[in-house]
Amino acid sequence: MACPWTTLPSLHSATKSQILTLGFKGMQNPSTSPYPKFQRSHIFPPKTQLGRFTCRPVLALPEAPNSSSSAAFKEKTDAQKGEDEDEELYSKILEKNPSDVEALKVLLYGKMRKGKTKEAVTYVERLIDVQPREVEWRLLQALSYELMGQLTKAKRLFKEILKERPLLLRALHGLALVMHKNREGPAVFEMLSKALELARSEKRVTEERNIKILIAQMHVVKGDLEEALKEFQDLVSENPRDFRPYLCQGIIYSLLDKKMEADEQFETYRSLVPQEFPQRGFLDDVMIAAKTESREQLQKDFDTEFSSNRKEPTATMQ
Secondary structure, three states: OOOOOOOOOOHHHOOHHHHHHHHHHOOOOOOOOOOOHHHHHHHOOOOOEEOOEEOOOOOOOOOOOOHHHHHHHHHHHHHHHHHHHHHHHHHHHHHHOOOOHHHHHHHHHHHHHOOOHHHHHHHHHHHHHHOOOOHHHHHHHHHHHHHOOOHHHHHHHHHHHHHHOOOOHHHHHHHHHHHHHOOOOHHHHHHHHHHHHHHHHOOOHHHHHHHHHHHHHHHHHHOOHHHHHHHHHHHHHHOOOOOHHHHHHHHHHHHOOOHHHHHHHHHHHHHHOOOOOOOHHHHHHHHHHHHHOOHHHHHHHHHHHHOOOOOOOOOOOO
16 A cells, blocks of 8 residues: 655644654554554644644744745645645546545545545545455544544444454554543553453563553553653663653653653663664654643643543534
């Protein structure tokens, strides 16, 4: 399956806090992208919206136009025009062949980039009809319903995936977040503990470690930063060469406003993450966001994104 995000805008269109939150939610597996292929469109959307996050408005004095800003504006306008033309072209292809997978994918990712989740669902469900064994589409379907605030349906869809693939990390992650938003409390950790025991019993070492990292991250989502630090420190003791726990600890220390400790963890992360790691640039942006955003803003963004009281924004659900 071709990567749909290769021509999307870069991370500079996101706020620091959004980059940080995205990074924290996506660091389960160091051998893959921090986000699965269908979620990459949430990381690199247009400047006005960031997938599931609505960007904060930028308040600044107006600037006199210059050649570089004019060129950037023209480039952005041309890109949007090109994308709209692509959507029109592939819509016509679908009229002739409603099962054309490539056309469905182009339109799906286009809707996701624009934050039009409700419209995107129609395409992902058509893809499921055409490719019922493709788990990516089922994961995206569940994610989309979560984004629209339909948590009961999202939970059911994630659980259906896990019946077939009980150690699929993306499904475990999605289910854990939906359960947290549903205020299911300890049941989140009970569910993850069962998955962890299964991984151990089947001697699935990679999955076992990834689930441990997910459990530690869910403690942060819950707001129990001290317990999360303990979990990550245990993970470091088990494997001091894995860069993920250091990056996560740096984020936590940033939330605790412990700059010296955060810098130490970030430095260790930088020394361990391979230069050739495909997503190093993205994770470096996560680190920079944690180092430069204020503690109050970081906490506010985490509370906003992960609060069980949170309601999905309706402005981008078109």
